[in-house]
Structure formats: structure tokens, C-alpha cells
Amino acid sequence: MAQVTRSPKTYDVCVIGSGAGGGMAAKTLTEGGLAVALLEAGGPVDPGKDFKMFMWPYELPHRGVGVGGKAAVNFGEFLAPNGAWKIEGEPYTSAPGANFQWFRSRIVGGRTNHWGRIALRFSPVDFRSKTRDGLGEDWPITYDDIAPYYDKVESYIGVFGTKENIPSAPNGVFLPPPKPRCSELLIKKGCDKLGIPCIPARLAILTKPLNGRPSCHYCAQCGRGCVTASNFSSSQVLIPPALATGKLTLFTNAMAREILLGPDGKATGVEYIEKATRNEKRINARAVVVAASACESARLLLNSKSRLFPEGLANSSGQVGRNLTDSVGSDGEGYFPNMEKMPPHNHDGTGGMHLYIPWWKYDRQNDFPRGYHIEIGGGREMPSAGMFEDVCEEEEGYGASLKATCRRRYGTVMRFSGRGEMVTNSGTYCEIDPYTVDHWGIPVLRFHFKWGDSELRQAKDMQETFKAIVEAAGGRYLTRTDIDGPYPFGIQPGGKIIHEVGTARMGVDPKTSVLNSFCQAHDVKNLFVTDGAPFVTNPDNNPTLTILALSLRASEYLLDQAKKGNV
Amino acid sequence: MSGISRRDVLRNLAAGVAGGSALRVIPAQAAALAHEMIQKERAASPGGKYTPKYFSAHQYLMLVFLCDMIIPKDEVSGGAVEAGAPEFIDLLTGENEEYQDIFGGGLMWLDNFCFDRSEHLFLECTPAQQKEVLDLIAYRKNARIDPSLSPGVTFFAKLRNLTCDGFYTSKIGIEDLKYIGNTALAEFLGCPPLPE
Numbered sequence: 001m002a003q004v005t006r007s008p009k010t011y012d013v014c015v016i017g018s019g020a021g022g023g024m025a026a027k028t029l030t031e032g033g034l035a036v037a038l039l040e041a042g043g044p045v046d047p048g049k050d051f052k053m054f055m056w057p058y059e060l061p062h063r064g065v066g067v068g069g070k071a072a073v074n075f076g077e078f079l080a081p082n083g084a085w086k087i088e089g090e091p092y093t094s095a096p097g098a099n100f101q102w103f104r105s106r107i108v109g110g111r112t113n114h115w116g117r118i119a120l121r122f123s124p125v126d127f128r129s130k131t132r133d134g135l136g137e138d139w140p141i142t143y144d145d146i147a148p149y150y151d152k153v154e155s156y157i158g159v160f161g162t163k164e165n166i167p168s169a170p171n172g173v174f175l176p177p178p179k180p181r182c183s184e185l186l187i188k189k190g191c192d193k194l195g196i197p198c199i200p201a202r203l204a205i206l207t208k209p210l211n212g213r214p215s216c217h218y219c220a221q222c223g224r225g226c227v228t229a230s231n232f233s234s235s236q237v238l239i240p241p242a243l244a245t246g247k248l249t250l251f252t253n254a255m256a257r258e259i260l261l262g263p264d265g266k267a268t269g270v271e272y273i274e275k276a277t278r279n280e281k282r283i284n285a286r287a288v289v290v291a292a293s294a295c296e297s298a299r300l301l302l303n304s305k306s307r308l309f310p311e312g313l314a315n316s317s318g319q320v321g322r323n324l325t326d327s328v329g330s331d332g333e334g335y336f337p338n339m340e341k342m343p344p345h346n347h348d349g350t351g352g353m354h355l356y357i358p359w360w361k362y363d364r365q366n367d368f369p370r371g372y373h374i375e376i377g378g379g380r381e382m383p384s385a386g387m388f389e390d391v392c393e394e395e396e397g398y399g400a401s402l403k404a405t406c407r408r409r410y411g412t413v414m415r416f417s418g419r420g421e422m423v424t425n426s427g428t429y430c431e432i433d434p435y436t437v438d439h440w441g442i443p444v445l446r447f448h449f450k451w452g453d454s455e456l457r458q459a460k461d462m463q464e465t466f467k468a469i470v471e472a473a474g475g476r477y478l479t480r481t482d483i484d485g486p487y488p489f490g491i492q493p494g495g496k497i498i499h500e501v502g503t504a505r506m507g508v509d510p511k512t513s514v515l516n517s518f519c520q521a522h523d524v525k526n527l528f529v530t531d532g533a534p535f536v537t538n539p540d541n542n543p544t545l546t547i548l549a550l551s552l553r554a555s556e557y558l559l560d561q562a563k564k565g566n567v
Numbered sequence: 568m569s570g571i572s573r574r575d576v577l578r579n580l581a582a583g584v585a586g587g588s589a590l591r592v593i594p595a596q597a598a599a600l601a602h603e604m605i606q607k608e609r610a611a612s613p614g615g616k617y618t619p620k621y622f623s624a625h626q627y628l629m630l631v632f633l634c635d636m637i638i639p640k641d642e643v644s645g646g647a648v649e650a651g652a653p654e655f656i657d658l659l660t661g662e663n664e665e666y667q668d669i670f671g672g673g674l675m676w677l678d679n680f681c682f683d684r685s686e687h688l689f690l691e692c693t694p695a696q697q698k699e700v701l702d703l704i705a706y707r708k709n710a711r712i713d714p715s716l717s718p719g720v721t722f723f724a725k726l727r728n729l730t731c732d733g734f735y736t737s738k739i740g741i742e743d744l745k746y747i748g749n750t751a752l753a754e755f756l757g758c759p760p761l762p763e
Contacts, residue, residue: 054749057736058651061658064736068663069729179757217751342759344745349755382749383741385732392727396706398637403743406731407643410744 011037011249012562014270014285016256016300019110020544021291021531021551023234023242024153028555029289030247034562037283038242039254039272041292042106045081045113045235051225052078057384065385072386080113080225080233081105089439093446099486100430100447101495102295108252109235110293111498112544114223116352117231118375119159119204120541121150121170125362129537133369135423139536140508140517143170149549157232157548158210160350161202168371169199169358169541175207177354178218181347183379183414184355186336190473191357196465201356201375204232204545213237220382222351231351254281257442259288259304259313259527267313267527273440287526287558287567291551294532295324295430298503299445301514301529302432314504314521319514322429323505324449325538327497328372328420330459330490332479333390334470339379339412347380347411359540368457372420372540374465380411390478413478416469418462419497421540422455428494430503449494459489499543501532519554526567530554617654621661626674629689630656636701637730644743652733659729673722677704680719 012034015022026038055078057063066077074084083105094100105111124143130136147170154173163171177200180188184198191198205222206215216230229236242248253275260282262268269284290297298321304313312320352375359371381387388406390413395405433446467477481490494500507513510522519534521527530551532543561567619627631653638647647653660666677700681689685696692700703709704719705727734740 054751056738056741056749058738058741061655063655063732065659065732069659069666070663178755182758185758217753218755219749219751221749344747345759346747346750346752346756348748348752380746380748383735383744383746385736386728387735388731389728392724392731396724396727398701398705398723398727399639400641402727403638403641406735407744410746 008284009035010269010284010286011035012285013037013287013289013558014039014283015289015291016270017041017110017290017292017296017531018108018239018250019105019234019291019293019531020112020238020547022289023109023112023238024548024551025289025291025528025530025555026242026248027238028552029559030242030245032555032559034247034559036242036248037285038239038248038250039256039270039283040106040108040110040250040252041255041275042108042110042253044250044252045108045225047225047227047229047236050081051227053221053224053227054219055224057382063385069385075114075223076384078221079223081107082114082223083107083111090444091436091438092444093433093436095446095448097486098447098449099493100449101493102445102447102500103495103498104293104296107235108239108250109233112232112234113225115233115544116375116542117203117205117222117350118352118542119154119157119202119232119545120373121172122146122539122541122546123168123170125167126537126539126541129370129539135369137424137505137507137512137536140506140513145517146546146549146553149553150545153545153548153552156211157204157237158206158208158213159202159204159545160200160207162200164197164199164358166197166199166358166360168360168362168373169202172202174202175210177201178207178216178349180354181349181379182342182345183336183339183347183411184353184376186339186473186475187376187414187469188355190469190471190475193472194468196357196469197360198355198357201353203350203352205350205352206230207350216350218346218349220348220351251283255440255442256292256300257303257440259290259300261304261306261308261313261524265308265524267524273442275440278440287528287562289528289530289555289558290533291529291531294501294503294535295445295447297529297531297533298430299432299442301504303443309523314514314523314527316523317511317514319505319512321431321445321503322426323424323502323536324429324447324500325422325424325502325535326449326494327499327538327540327542328418328422328451328455328458328462329492329497330418330462330481331492332416332463332466332470332477332490333378334414334416334466334473334475334477335390335409336412336414336470336473336475338474340408342380342411345380348382353377366461368454368461369423370421370454370458370540372418372458372462374462375417375419376414377417378414383410414470414475416462416466418459418466419499419540419542420455420458420462422538423452424502424537425450425452447495451491451494456488456491459491463489499532499538501535501538501543504529504533505536506534507536518557519550520557528554528558619657621657621667622671622674625690626671627653627657629674629677630670632690633701633726634730634733636697637727638734638740645739647730647734650734650737650739652730652737655733655736656726656729669722669725673718673726676718676722
């Protein structure tokens with residue numbers, strides 16, 4: 001499949017990165033007839049061999065916790081080949097106090113192999129939040145500009161959900177949702193009492209066959225990767241049709257080092273390290289699409305210095321690496337004694353939640369800007385390591401009574417994850433660390449990260465809401481959080497929610513933005529960025545669906561411009 | 568323990584001596600118990616026998632004994648030993664320096680603690696003495712009253728967690744909880760009627 005040789009050929013487009021943004025670009029461009037070289041810094045993925053679908057914990061000697069019990073930090077060893085917070089030989093650094101966490105997946109499909117499949121549209125106000133509250137910037141596009149692309153993406157990848165006419169959760173093209181789980185119905189009862197909407201989730205999982213992919217078989221383990229491709233991943237849903245065109249050449253274990261610039265100010269190709277041989281190689285291309293993930297893309301641009309762009313490619317605005325945000329994240333757990341009486345039954349369902357709580361306080365004055373949604377989980381899930389840590393800590397002791405308590409308490413805990421919007425601040429950005437290079441000799445990123453007061457107030461509101469819902473549903477709230485220190489109200493360190501975006505934002509004004517509204521660099525006409533980097537804001541609605549829609553829109557524009565000879 | 572000083576015992580254990588020499592210091596009644604535990608352990612492992620990867624034979628016997636105390640067999644299901652928890656803990660400990668301090672050190676602390684109290688190592692103690700010791704280290708409040716128990720309490724809490732992990736990730740443990748799933752369904756049926 002992967003032809004790893006220096007090619008004298010000039011491709012129409014070189015796409016860097018094979019995740020949501022790069023996969024969508026590769027598919028759209030090849031189907032449009034262009035010859036595309038796709039560079040992926042990691043190896044290939046073989047779902048039949050690499051995905052641990054239907055595997056029981058006891059089938060692995062480490063029972064899911066990995067060598068030395070240390071896999072939990074990277075979400076356990078059952079997950080699809082999923083990457084890590086730390087990659088050997090490829091470090092990143094944090095300025096003092098920043099403690100930024102950066103999750104990277106070096107594999108075809110990138111993080112879409114294991115992602116949560118939560119596929120939420122941004123709402124109309126999400127594109128106009130500065131107009132609404134004066135903070136940050138507005139997008140150069142409106143909801144109406146992107147809505148047709150959301151339609152196309154949802155129609156192609158398959159997203160279940162329901163049309164609820166809620167302003168913060170726009171209607172989409174939805175497959176029918178799965179039935180709610182018991183634990184979710186219980187949470188909904190609590191929400192109903194409080195006047196909080198609790199509606200079917202929107203996940204990129206097939207509840208009906210679609211485009212040759214079979215329907216979900218309800219094993220609940222989407223995160224492990226799906227051998228039947230019944231959920232969305234770039235590796236299974238975007239790359240295969242791109243390869244089928246015969247127009248795609250996939251280069252794996254190919255680490256992009258620099259985008260090359262011609263004397264006319266246009267990109268001419270990409271220099272990359274062939275990891276297996278450590279040789280530097282070059283792809284010639286008439287256009288370059290960068291989709292290496294927001295921060296990795298910023299790093300590549302910043303490292304692509306030239307006489308024309310001494311501060312990094314397409315960075316005349318100085319905005320590359322700036323405007324970094326992650327989602328505000330705070331989590332909690334509730335124990336529901338009434339769940340002890342539930343008869344044993346199959347609770348699995350799709351991967352992830354069947355119901356969720358969209359942002360509901362958009363119609364009132366809050367003590368923080370923007371909003372958050374709440375993801376819910378828990379109940380009679382497949383037992384796993386760590387499941388009874390809370391019981392052990394609370395009950396202590398040992399023996400028959402401990403065992404009986406675990407049995408009784410199984411399936412009675414529900415988890416809540418608040419995911420909210422962070423507003424950009426000048427203290428949060430990434431830049432090239434002048435002192436450190438990686439294993440390949442490429443200068444690494446240094447992160448600066450600060451939560452503002454608005455984010456902390458939002459996290460506080462999340463904790464209060466979780467508690468209120470748990471108590472309204474007849475449960476006991478278990479989570480205790482600090483009110484001061486670096487992470488008050490359980491707010492996670494920056495990067496931890498893996499929604500980092502904004503590092504090459506789009507905008508109307510080339511002085512304050514890197515890209516135009518088609519993800520095309522203001523400075524370099526044949527250079528596009530189609531991952532999370534173009535995001536102007538980071539609404540609570542998770543980024544992946546919007547990355548796909550923006551990448552599709554940018555790719556169609558690039559095709560059109562190529563046809564017209566403008567690129 | 569005639570003819571063998573406490574110091575000899577502890578030195579032997581500290582050296583992490585494998586197999587025979589450590590067992591030699593265990594008197595008949597403890598040896599019988601140990602034998603029983605080994606049999607249990609062998610019966611549980613697919614190959615019929617298990618050689619600890621990290622722990623000394625003596626420590627591994629203690630580990631097996633403690634796992635059995637934490638999650639014993641009952642009328643519903645087998646216990647943590649049958650479920651392979653000791654092998655699981657042994658495997659992880661060999662790979663994790665932090666665990667080596669917690670569990671390797673913790674087991675030595677336990678022997679030392681028992682010896683100080685009763686001139687017997689943990690496995691040599693009577694069942695009543697063993698229960699007395701575990702009842703001390705199984706609860707945080709005891710360490711608040713007597714801080715010298717803290718290392719034992721910390722050790723036991725971690726061991727309790729890992730024993731539960733080993734048990735509830737086993738076939739026996741998963742069946743004990745009556746988890747139903749991890750299988751292909753044509754349709755997800757949703758929730759049976761919610762209890763009031």
C-alpha cells in the first residue's frame with residue numbers, strides 16, 4: 001500500500017495528517033480527480049488485527065491496564081491504537097505553571113480511531129460570540145455557510161440523534177437514536193425535575209446500515225475501534241474511498257519537517273523524515289493541505305522558515321500558535337442506591353452515551369460567558385480495572401462483606417463530564433521551544449496555558465449542576481473538588497480534554513488571522529489548514545464534526561480553484 | 568522458631584531468597600497452610616503451576632493468602648486466587664518500580680510487624696492473630712489513632728484495589744457481577760422497567 005520512495009513526480013496536493021481533517025481532504029480531493037500524496041507520521045492500522053473488539057479483560061495478561069499497570073493514563077490498553085500523552089523521542093515542553101497535556105496519535109486515522117464519536121454541530125451563535133459578548137473574535141463564516149457541509153458530512157459518516165429545535169444544539173441529518181439506558185432514564189428524571197433538557201445524544205455511530213457500512217452491533221466498545229466500521233473513523237470511512245480512486249499515495253511513518261516555498265511565494269512541496277531510514281525525503285506538490293492536528297500544524301508552519309517568512313510560513317500576522325484553547329472540563333460521579341434493584345440486563349448499547357444534556361442556560365445571564373454541555377456515562381458497564389476503587393475507599397475492610405458490597409454497588413455509579421467553552425487569552429499559546437529538538441531533529445513546541453476566571457466559574461457551575469441532578473434523581477454526589485490550587489472545581493489541566501484548537505485561526509483581516517474563510521492561508525494561496533487550527537472559537541460542541549465540515553468545504557473550494565487554475 | 572533469630576529471618580527475607588531457604592523457616596502449621604495455598608494457586612493457573620515473576624516464594628505465598636482474605640470464595644463465586652489476582656499483581660509488580668516498593672516493601676513490613684507483635688511471621692500467625700492484624704491495617708482510621716500503622720494501611724489499600732482489579736476483570740468476577748453483554752446484538756432493547 002505505502003510506497004515509500006523519493007518520487008520525482010509532482011502531486012497535485014500533498015496532505016499532511018490522516019485524521020478527520022486530512023482524511024476528509026484526501027477523500028474529497030482524490031474523488032475530485034486530483035493526485036494526492038498523504039503523509040502520516042505514524043504507521044498503518046489494521047482493524048482486524050489491531051482493534052480489540054469483543055475481547056474480555058482476562059484475555060490480556062495485563063487485564064487492560066497495560067505493562068506495569070501504566071496504560072490507564074493513556075485510557076487503557078483496550079483502546080484502538082490510540083497514541084499517548086508522551087511519545088518517546090517526540091517531546092514537547094510547557095512553560096512554568098502551564099502543565100499543558102498534548103495527546104497525539106501517530107497512526108493512520110489519528111485520533112479518530114479511538115475518539116468518543118460525539119458529533120455536535122456548532123450553533124449559529126457560536127460563530128458570532130464576539131458580537132454577543134464582546135470577547136475574542138467572530139468567525140468569518142456563519143452557521144448558514146457551514147450548514148450544507150454539516151448536512152453532507154452527517155449524511156456520509158452517519159450520526160444518530162433527534163431534531164429538538166434547541167438553539168444550542170441545531171437540528172441535523174440524523175439516524176434514529178438508540179433507546180436510552182436505565183441509568184440515563186434515571187438521570188433524565190432528575191433533569192426533568194430541574195427543567196434541564198436531557199435529550200438523545202448525537203454520535204457518529206450507525207443505527208442503520210449506511211453507505212456500505214453495517215449497523216452497530218451494540219457492544220458499547222467504540223473506543224476500541226470497530227472492525228465492522230459501524231462508527232466513524234478516518235482510517236475506515238475516509239481513507240479507503242480515497243485509496244479506491246487510485247489517486248491517493250499514502251506515505252506512513254513519514255514525519256513532515258518543513259513546507260517548502262518557491263521564489264514566487266507559493267508552496268512547492270513538503271520535506272519529511274522517513275522514520276524507518278531517518279532519510280529526509282521530499283514530496284513535490286502544487287498545493288499543500290496541513291491537517292496534522294492544530295498544534296502539530298502550527299509547529300510545522302512555525303518551523304517552515306524562509307526569507308519571505310522568517311517567523312514561519314503564512315505567519316505574517318504573528319498569529320500562528322496563538323489563540324490556543326482546549327475545552328473546559330470538569331467531571332463528577334453520583335451513586336444511585338435505587339439502581340441496586342435493577343435486574344441484570346444488557347446495558348451496553350452503542351459506545352458512549354445515548355442521552356446527553358446540551359447547553360441550556362443560553363437564555364439567561366450567567367456569571368461566566370459561553371456555555372457547556374454535559375456528557376453522561378456509567379451503569380452496568382463491562383467490569384474493568386478501577387471500577388471498585390471508590391467502593392474500596394469508602395467501605396475499606398476485606399473479605400465476604402467487601403465482596404458483597406462490590407456486587408451490590410456494581411452499576412450504581414453514573415459519571416458526568418462537563419465540556420465547556422474556553423475564551424481565548426493572550427497567555428495561552430504554543431511556540432517553538434528554542435532549546436529542544438525531537439528525535440528527528442525537528443524543534444518542538446513549548447506550551448503556555450492559563451485558565452481564566454470565566455473558565456473557573458464555569459467549572460464551578462458544572463460541579464453544582466452535577467450535584468443538583470444527582471440529588472434530584474435520588475442519588476448521592478460522590479465527587480469532592482478543591483476550591484483553590486491550580487485546578488479548582490475539578491477543572492482539568494489544559495489539553496486534557498483533547499479539544500485543542502485555534503492555532504491558525506481564520507478571519508477576514510490578514511493582520512489578525514492566518515487563514516481566510518476557506519482555510520486558505522492569507523499569505524500563501526496554495527496552502528490550506530484543515531484540522532482544528534482554523535477555529536476562531538472553541539464552543540462547547542466538540543470539534544470533530546466541525547473539522548470534517550470545514551475540511552470538506554475547504555477541499556471543495558481547493559478543487560474549484562484548481563479547476564480555474566487559481567492555485 | 569527455635570534456633571533462628573528474628574534477625575536471621577528478616578535477613579533471609581530481605582535477601583529475597585527464592586524457594587526452599589525462606590520456606591525452611593516456616594514451621595509445620597504454616598507450611599501446611601502454604602501448601603494448601605500453592606495447591607489452590609496451581610489449580611487455578613492454566614499450566615498447572617505458577618512461578619512468581621517478581622515476588623520471592625515466601626512473599627508470593629503471603630500475596631496469595633492476602634488476596635484470598637480480600638476476595639474469598641463465597642456461595643456465589645470463587646475467590647480472587649482462583650480468578651488469578653495474585654499472578655496479575657505479580658506481573659504488574661515486576662514491571663513497576665513503584666509497585667515494587669508498595670507491595671514488596673509492604674509484605675516485608677507486614678512480616679516485620681507481625682514478628683514484633685508475636686514473634687511470628689504473618690503466615691505463621693494463628694488465624695485469629697492474622698485477622699487481628701488485617702483488621703488493623705484494613706481501615707484508615709486505625710492509622711489516625713496509631714500512625715505507625717500507616718505503611719500497612721497504605722499497602723493494604725493498594726493491595727485491596729489491585730485484588731479487586733484482578734478479580735473483577737476475571738471471568739469469575741465478571742460473572743459474579745452478572746454483567747451481560749460484550750456481544751453482537753441486532754437491536755438494543757433499552758431499559759427493563761425502572762425500579763421505584
